[in-house]
Each structure stands twice: as C-alpha cells, then as structure tokens.
Amino acid sequence: MLSKSQVSFVNALHHKKHRKEQGLFIAEGIKSITEFLQSDYSVDTIFCIPDATPKLSKFSQKIKLFETGSAELKKISALTTPQDAIALIRIPEKTNIHPESFKNRFTIVLDGVQDPGNLGTIIRTADWFGFGEIICSIDTVEAYNPKVVQATMGSLSRIRVHYTDLETLLGDAPVPVFGAMLDGQSVYEANLGNEGFLVLGNEGKGISEKVTSKIGRRITIPSFGKAESLNVAISAAILCSELRRRL
C-alpha cells in the first residue's frame, strides 16, 4: 500500500517542473528499469508488484523498494497501460559539451522536436545504430518526460542527451553540419565523409531560421510518392541507416 504522500510525490514527477526540482524522473516496466540498473544511472526508488522483486533486487545498486498491488501502481503511472514496476531515477548532472569530441563520427542534432514519442524513438534508433549521443536545442522536448523514457525502450540508459544552444554549437562546429531538408541533395548520392552533425527539425516547421543559417550542406531523402514530408523519427532513422551502411 502506498502512502498518500508517496502517490502525490510520484505524480508530481509527471511534470517537468517537479522533475527539475527533485532531480528525479520516472521509468516504467521491468525491462526498462533493468537497463537503468545496469547502467551509470542511479536508481533511487522502485515501486513494484511482489512478483517483480526478485528480478529488480539482484543488482548491486542500493534501492528503496516498495512492494504494492497493480491498482496502486496505476495511481502513480504516467502511462495509459501501466506496468508491473515504476522506478524513480536520478537525473544525471549536466555535462559540458566538448566540440572536439564530435570529430571522426556522426552525431544527431535535434532542433525543436516536440513530440515525446518522436524523441524517444530517435533515442532508441540511435542506440540501435551505435550513435552514443544526441544533441538537442533548448526547446526540444525533455528527454526525462515519461513518454520519452517509455518510447526509448531502455535505450535512454545508454544514450546521453545534451541540451544546448544550437546556434553557438553549430556556429563553431569542428565537423561538417548537414541539415535534413526537403530541398537538399539526395542522401543516396551524397558523399558525406566520415564525420558531421546531422540536424533534423521540428515536426511542423522543420529546422528554425537561425539554425538553418548554420547548415553547411542540405541533404534529402528522395520522394517517390505524394506525401509532403516524412515523420522526423523516420527521417532520422533512414539517415542513420544510410550513414552506417557506408562506414
């Protein structure tokens, strides 16, 4: 049985403001929580059904663990389909970005992506293709939003997501800056070299004007039909696949 104050504490973490205040975010589901337990993240508290305890308590991290029923978990879940376990995990300290570290590799850069499902899916895809970091504009949806965490399917435990001013970063970029835009060169034909920032924009508005001015080369996924555009997570995935295929 969860106390009233536990329920209201966890529910407050559904909101960005309280996540920031408490320095905690929510991950749901045994599989996802297990991946955080095996990572550098520090898992603070787990609420789970008794059956889940053996799976979640076998790791070396020191955790406050509370067993409870499914109906209680539903009260604190941020998802429409609640899971058997909910963890409160420490938001890592902000680390500085060292532009030189982006040499000899490709890095995904997101400018104003708003949909949590899109960001989560991009993180999961980046993990599949072995891109270790993602850089986001300040106005991109927060990576610790519960819907983002859910959509990453555990990959957030491995992919570092930085938030920074893109104009500054790209204005002094140590690698070529590629922009995914509708009027660029076909990615099937472009020689992209072996390093770069790959910028993708907002779902409706694309890359902002300020960031567009920092794009060195525009690249496009050729269209063979009539859709006006591709979903941003789809574009990111196709470009990641193209980059990996050639390396």
Added chain:
Amino acid sequence: MLSKSQVSFVNALHHKKHRKEQGLFIAEGIKSITEFLQSDYSVDTIFCIPDATPKLSKFSQKIKLFETGSAELKKISALTTPQDAIALIRIPEKTNIHPESFKNRFTIVLDGVQDPGNLGTIIRTADWFGFGEIICSIDTVEAYNPKVVQATMGSLSRIRVHYTDLETLLGDAPVPVFGAMLDGQSVYEANLGNEGFLVLGNEGKGISEKVTSKIGRRITIPSFGKAESLNVAISAAILCSELRRRL
C-alpha cells in the same frame, strides 16, 4: 452550435464498432481533410470554424457543412489537440485482393501491428516512397482509427489498406515473401530482386508463428549498438528506403 445528437453521433465514431455500423470515419484538420476532398474518398459532413469554410468548400464534392466554434469542435474531437475542422468520411467498400497484381513491385504486409501511431506512420512513409498499398492481418489496428488517420497526415487518402488472412495470402504468394526478423540476412547485402511481400510483425511479439512459416527469406537491419530491437515503423521505413534506393 452543434446539436446534442450531432455531438453524440460524432463521438460514437471514435469507436470501431460505430464506425463499422455507420460506414464513416473521422479526419481532423484542414490539410488532411483537403487531401481526402481531392481523392476518391467521399466526404459526407464537415464541422469547422467559419474561417475554414472557404478552404473546404471550394471542391466539387457535395458536403454537409456546419460552422461552429472551437469549443464545440473540441467536444467531438478524438485528438488531444483539436483542429479547426472535423470531417466525417465514407469508409470505402472492401475490395478483393488480386494476388497477381502484386507482381513486379514490393508491398508492405503488416502482421498484428497494434499501435495506431505506428500504422499511421507506416502509411505516411509508404506514400512518401510510392508504395500504393498496404496489406494487414485481420488483427492489425484498424486504418480508420482516428489516431491512425491523424498520423498518416493525409496519406491515407492515397494508400489503400487491405485486411486479409495472411496465411492464405502468403501461402500462395505470386512473389517472394521477405520477413523483417532479427536473425535474417543483412538488408545492406541482400539482393531482393524487383518484387516481393515485405512482412513486419507486432511491436512486442514480432511476426506470428503461423505467418513465420510462410516467410521465404529473413532479412535484418544490422545493429551497431545495444538496443534490442527497432520500432516497427522505423524498420518499415528503413526497408522501404533500401528497396527504393536500388530500383
């Protein structure tokens, strides 16, 4: 001002049972509705704010149009962010599938995809890459679900979605049957010819056992990282891109 009965009629269409009974589905947003008005679909009724009327009444289709306020539209919207216009559109008659028509091209086949956003995104992506049809197993989410319609961003007006028993279709397939599976040949290396069914499975369980028995060749998107799998809409997009790149 909408009548009580109008509100309850439209809200009933949020549910599959009532869509089937009435033969109508909902599309929201001026852009999406405009694409249906320019297609073979028959738009029955439009509810919109007065500003939207000129944009939506310039087409030749005979439509019942009701002007109303944003607050009223919110009452009948199936979306969290309601749009300026909501249309009721006729669900087309079921057409028979002619297996021979799938020769000399690739067709996406979905086995048990459950998430409306995933199906909608796959329809949008298929439209981008010029795949005209999608075949779904009977237990795949319904294409006229409002969340699917929304995620297609108008592409549903151009892509025909068939529902059929996949065992029967694939058991007697006139083209090679490819399955997107984790243990297949790299799609980067595979020669896939110029025709085939490309089967993708359920979000959690993959391709069902029965359908797996009909797969002729397993293909895989190579992994370079640690994610266990890719989202099904992402996999579909990367495979579509690979097929188009080579044709």
